[in-house]
Amino acid sequence: MRIINAPLKIAYNALDSANEALFKSEFDRLSENNDDPISAWLRTMRSRGKVVDENEPILQLLIELHRKIDSLSAQISQQKDDFLELKNSATLSAISHNFLIFGDDLLDAGAKYYARLDIAVFPVRKIPLFFNALDSKNAEIYLMHGRDEVDFDAYITARERTLIRERKAKG
DSSP states (O other): OOOEEOOOEEEEEEOOTTTHHHHHHHHHHTSGGGOOHHHHHHHHHHHTTOOOGGGHHHHHHHHHHHHHHHHHHHHHTTOOOOOOOOSEEEEEEEEETTEEEESSSOSOTTOEEEEEEEEOOSSOEEEEEEEEESSSSEEEEEEEOHHHHHHHHHHHHHHHHHHHHHHHHHO
């Protein structure tokens, strides 16, 4: 297991019988199946073979601009994202494929948690996930949406490349 230093922000909450169904509902709502209308339209066009790969970067930029405009409109009209409140937040010290490493002793060993991870992928978004605390600092992800897994793994790979380039530059 390769561990990569990655100071990512995470909000999390321990699961119990009172909140597990609520967090699972939010997790499902934030799935790749519940994208904004323009992403759903693009997915439909792709399935019909009407999107050419060379147009992909332009389409992704347009979609991100659309999301930013939606976000600004929501801020102006003082709408808030309807995320459930998570009691804890922290900055991770490192990550690995399916693992999270906290910098401080924040977890209860053996407990299960729901979390939203802020990850720097394009487009930037919050990734919902569930994890098991292996000990007070280390956790194993046990549930994440498919697209989020791909983006999480791509982030790890990009971060590894960046760290390798930094090491080579130092000599």
